[in-house]
Amino acid sequence: MREPIGSFEIRFPTDSRRKAREFPASVCVLWIDWNQTGDSSRNVTMQQKSSLTTLAPLILLILPVLALCQTAPENRTLVINGQPGQVNVVQMNGRSYVDVEALARVANGSLAFQGNQITLTLPGGANVPSAAAPPASPPADPGLSPGFLKVGIEAMSVVREWHSALANAIKNGFPIAEGWLAGYRSQARTALRLASAATSTDSDRNAFQLMTNAFNFMDKLSNEYLADRQSMNYISPDALASDPLDQKLLSCGHSLASMVASRQFVDDGSCQ
Numbered sequence: 001m002r003e004p005i006g007s008f009e010i011r012f013p014t015d016s017r018r019k020a021r022e023f024p025a026s027v028c029v030l031w032i033d034w035n036q037t038g039d040s041s042r043n044v045t046m047q048q049k050s051s052l053t054t055l056a057p058l059i060l061l062i063l064p065v066l067a068l069c070q071t072a073p074e075n076r077t078l079v080i081n082g083q084p085g086q087v088n089v090v091q092m093n094g095r096s097y098v099d100v101e102a103l104a105r106v107a108n109g110s111l112a113f114q115g116n117q118i119t120l121t122l123p124g125g126a127n128v129p130s131a132a133a134p135p136a137s138p139p140a141d142p143g144l145s146p147g148f149l150k151v152g153i154e155a156m157s158v159v160r161e162w163h164s165a166l167a168n169a170i171k172n173g174f175p176i177a178e179g180w181l182a183g184y185r186s187q188a189r190t191a192l193r194l195a196s197a198a199t200s201t202d203s204d205r206n207a208f209q210l211m212t213n214a215f216n217f218m219d220k221l222s223n224e225y226l227a228d229r230q231s232m233n234y235i236s237p238d239a240l241a242s243d244p245l246d247q248k249l250l251s252c253g254h255s256l257a258s259m260v261a262s263r264q265f266v267d268d269g270s271c272q
Contacts, residue, residue, distance in 0.1 A: 155191035203265035210271035
């Protein structure tokens with residue numbers, strides 16, 4: 001059996017003084033140690049010559065390692081989320097490689113090793129809030145419900161009849177008495193209670209409040225002229241034409257009629 005002709009190893013300079021004198025920082029040393037056997041230098045020479053064929057494949061395997069050794073790390077500034085830090089960057093095959101511990105240091109993160117797993121945790125990485133979802137659009141108001149419209153129209157009809165009875169009495173000089181005024185008032189109040197029970201949408205409820213204001217306007221107007229009659233004050237046949245409260249009541253009635261026609265609540269301020 002042939003004696004081994006020698007051995008080789010790749011050594012990285014570790015002695016700082018020796019590295020400073022002999023080797024650049026990016027150079028690996030290929031160290032070949034020939035194991036000489038026997039006493040004759042001639043035998044050693046023959047073995048060394050024959051080893052060239054044996055070492056040829058090994059040299060091909062060593063070349064990539066030597067190429068790696070020639071890639072010297074460069075100190076560069078790495079900026080992560082606006083925070084700069086100095087790290088060593090190695091470029092190979094057009095790509096840049098950074099030591100994971102240096103990356104964790106620059107990013108103020110932490111490393112955890114468990115078996116063959118490395119966990120890099122960055123600040124805030126575990127509790128990154130998800131993007132805020134856009135607020136849901138409020139459901140479209142369906143407007144005035146059919147049930148409310150029906151009883152609401154009835155309630156305003158009673159108020160209109162009440163107003164017509166009072167206007168007719170003033171215009172023709174008829175007695176204004178609490179007896180027949182109270183009847184209209186009671187009917188209108190009952191109709192309002194039915195309208196309140198029929199509300200089912202926001203538009204219904206808002207419209208009901210305006211209807212209640214119209215009822216209050218009518219009740220106040222009726223009481224004023226009843227008080228004037230009881231005090232024997234003169235009431236002009238055209239007194240309502242110049243009465244601000246009566247004009248407000250009429251404007252409110254027109255606004256409510258427009259809402260009924262459009263089936264949508266619109267507050268134009270007439271009933272406020």
